[in-house]
Amino acid sequence: MRIFYVALFLSIVFNFTGCSSKTPQEPSETIVSQSVGTAADDNELDEFADEMEVKEICDPFSGYNRVMTSFNDGAYEYFFKPVANGYKAVLHVEIRESISNFFNNLYFPMRLTNNLLQGKFCNASEETGRFVTNSTVGVLGLFDPASKHFDLKAHEEDFGQTLGFYGVGSGPHIVLPLLGPSNLRDVVSLYPDALLSPIDYTKRSYWTLTDTWSEYLGAKSFEKINYASLNMDGYEKMRKDAVDLYPYLRDVYEQYRDKQIEE
Amino acid sequence: MKSIYKKILALGVVLFFAQSLAADETLELKEHFLKKIDEVILIVENKSLSKDERNGNIVKSLTPMFDFELMAKLSLGNKWKELLDADKEKFVTLYVERMKQSYSSKIDAYKDEKVEVKKIEQQKADRVALVTDLISKTEKLEIVYKFYKPKKPIASKDNWLVYDVEILGVSILKTDKAQFKEFLQTKSIAELMDALAKQS
Numbered sequence: 198m199r200i201f202y203v204a205l206f207l208s209i210v211f212n213f214t215g216c217s218s219k220t221p222q223e224p225s226e227t228i229v230s231q232s233v234g235t236a237a238d239d240n241e242l243d244e245f246a247d248e249m250e251v252k253e254i255c256d257p258f259s260g261y262n263r264v265m266t267s268f269n270d271g272a273y274e275y276f277f278k279p280v281a282n283g284y285k286a287v288l289h290v291e292i293r294e295s296i297s298n299f300f301n302n303l304y305f306p307m308r309l310t311n312n313l314l315q316g317k318f319c320n321a322s323e324e325t326g327r328f329v330t331n332s333t334v335g336v337l338g339l340f341d342p343a344s345k346h347f348d349l350k351a352h353e354e355d356f357g358q359t360l361g362f363y364g365v366g367s368g369p370h371i372v373l374p375l376l377g378p379s380n381l382r383d384v385v386s387l388y389p390d391a392l393l394s395p396i397d398y399t400k401r402s403y404w405t406l407t408d409t410w411s412e413y414l415g416a417k418s419f420e421k422i423n424y425a426s427l428n429m430d431g432y433e434k435m436r437k438d439a440v441d442l443y444p445y446l447r448d449v450y451e452q453y454r455d456k457q458i459e460e
Numbered sequence: 461m462k463s464i465y466k467k468i469l470a471l472g473v474v475l476f477f478a479q480s481l482a483a484d485e486t487l488e489l490k491e492h493f494l495k496k497i498d499e500v501i502l503i504v505e506n507k508s509l510s511k512d513e514r515n516g517n518i519v520k521s522l523t524p525m526f527d528f529e530l531m532a533k534l535s536l537g538n539k540w541k542e543l544l545d546a547d548k549e550k551f552v553t554l555y556v557e558r559m560k561q562s563y564s565s566k567i568d569a570y571k572d573e574k575v576e577v578k579k580i581e582q583q584k585a586d587r588v589a590l591v592t593d594l595i596s597k598t599e600k601l602e603i604v605y606k607f608y609k610p611k612k613p614i615a616s617k618d619n620w621l622v623y624d625v626e627i628l629g630v631s632i633l634k635t636d637k638a639q640f641k642e643f644l645q646t647k648s649i650a651e652l653m654d655a656l657a658k659q660s
Contacts, residue, residue: 444642456629
């Protein structure tokens, strides 16, 4: 009987001390000042070792990739950035956001198909709801009332993610001219996704926004400049954290894709 | 026979409260984290401060919550053990400075955004991850703050400390580790430190 009361008492005491210690930052009596390079360090490092394992990225084309990364960065610095800055000065941010919405809305067939291919039926129906709402109430996709007023969220899916979903590995990393970091799986996936894109350079039996090469290049460059005008800050801040730009961008891309596939 | 039941009951009671104790701790961490975020928002919105003052205040307010020193060590991985003591100290100083710069410049871009904690994950007794959403007008950004609890509290630091931040699945620590590793394959630690010094 006594054990029972002791246990009850102890548990109550513990429970209340748990509630009353509202200041987690309050240091207790045993304070160690932070020192650099003690033996304890090594243990600490080993404790985190399991989490810190970095996946080796397959990179047989690193020589080419490095050159292409510098080329892309140069193209950004000396072409896209000045052009996007000029463009930014002419068009108000809300117009640019609308243009970005318009292009995004056009890629609905790609998102729908890839959501369906992965068996994500709820997301697919939400995407469809977005497309219908934004194409009508949102005036051809220029506005996004679906997420503002109807709480319909976008579900970005492309064929690379679909392949990843079914266990296809990323393959060697490849940096594409102007498009930036990618890998074999995602490069191959550009083709099926392009078939579902209304921005195209071949004659198709169904409606597409562009039909010839020049129209296609015009529309794509316009989209890219518009995108750059909205996202320049992001790239520049990210680039600042890089000690060596190529491996940095490569790792960021691969980790980001893994996360997208996981979702 | 009866006393066995009582012992089992007592054990059950202890276990039950121990459980609530652990849950309590993570909730407290969440509250503490949100309080910090509010503090930072106040600083960001204080337009009477200059940009440098603002960044300085943000760093000062956040430093007790981050273990930048541990991040510096982890970013070098096994290489850390090979460094001379003087180099260790220099590397930590440079890394911490760079981290502060990078973090405060990112926070400064923060306008009318809201932070929501959507999940608390506890993998081990001394590791907790807060999965948060940074919500702006147009988009949601998932940021995971990974906390650990040092065995002995560290002076002028919180009980739970951030050792890694994941933005859209990209871990700051893993990215740094990978790029430092590649850098050191062809260059020396001194060159790495020069490169870090240039960044901050």
